[in-house]
Amino acid sequence: MAAPAGPVDPPPGPPVDRRAALKAKSRKAILDAAADLMRERQGTGFSVDELAAAADVSRRTVFNHFATLADVATEVAGQMLVEVVDRMSARAANDEREPDTVLADLAATSSGDHLVPVVVELFGILGGEPQPGEREALLMQRAFNLFTERMTAAMTGRHPDVDALAVRLLVAAFCGGLLGFVHLWIEETGAADTPGSRRAWDRFVGRVTAVLREPGT
Structure with missing residues (x-):
């Protein structure tokens, strides 16, 4: 009777491309250094020289x-925007309040x-200019x-009982309204985080909600 076979070595993986x-x-390293500098x-x-020095590359x-x-x-x-937006949306997903209407929850x-x-924070990432350039506007x-x-x-x-398409349309309209007033808010407040600027933001949100209709439940 043949002796049992010993352990079989796993097949070799793909060769490591050291250059890649x-x-x-x-x-x-460049992106991490740029993020720290920004x-x-x-x-x-x-400058490029400052970035290269911070990244320890040429x-x-x-x-x-x-x-x-x-x-x-x-x-x-x-990349920063994704992180910021994930924090924004995580707050909504983990909201412990009892569900209200879709529009009330959005507000x-x-x-x-x-x-x-x-x-x-987003304003600072994009350069902190009251009148954004084309790149900054696209990133916003x-x-x-x-x-x-x-x-x-x-x-x-x-809101699982509300028509999914109605929710999608309402969220799109609401978030479009936020994007529509964000630069007005920046001009009015200088993008400072103060009690007054938060009240101004809430006033703009109130204007958006006032012109939207709640989908049927």
């Missing part, structure tokens, strides 16, 4: 990964106490698009 791994490591300086007020390495400093900032801002979740701190729109997606999921979960 090093490239990915350098790219991550938070520290509330915008993109740093200036040439930065340009091997990104054509311009603006491209670095755009990618970092996009409560989007109150000044909830959103002003993250909008101020991206943030609110993400917020709309997350809020749609949260509100659909909180």
Whole structure:
């Protein structure tokens, strides 16, 4: 009788591409350093040389990964926006209040106490300019698009008896209203987080809710 076979070595995995791994490591270092600089300086007020030094890479390495400093900032801002929006939507998903109407829940979740701190952070990430450029405006729109997606999921979960399409349309209209007034709020308050700016935000939210109709339950 043949002896039982010994343990079989697992098949070898794909060969490690050291060059690709090093490239990915350098790219991550650049993005992490850029994120730190953007938070520290509330915008993109740093040079390629400063970024390279912070990432511990050469200036040439930065340009091997990104054509311009603006491209670095755009990618970092996009990642930051996802983090900010996830915090915004997580608050809605974990809300322990008893479900009210969809519109009332949207208004409560989007109150000044909830959103002003993250909008101020978002404003800083995008450069802190009262009149945003094209890139900043697109990133702000991206943030609110993400917020709309997350809020749609949260509100659909909180209101399973309401028609899903009605919820989707109402959330889209509500979040579009927020995007429509956010720059007016920035002009009025300077994007400062104060009791007065939170009251101003709530006033704008009230204007949005006043023109929307609640879907039937």
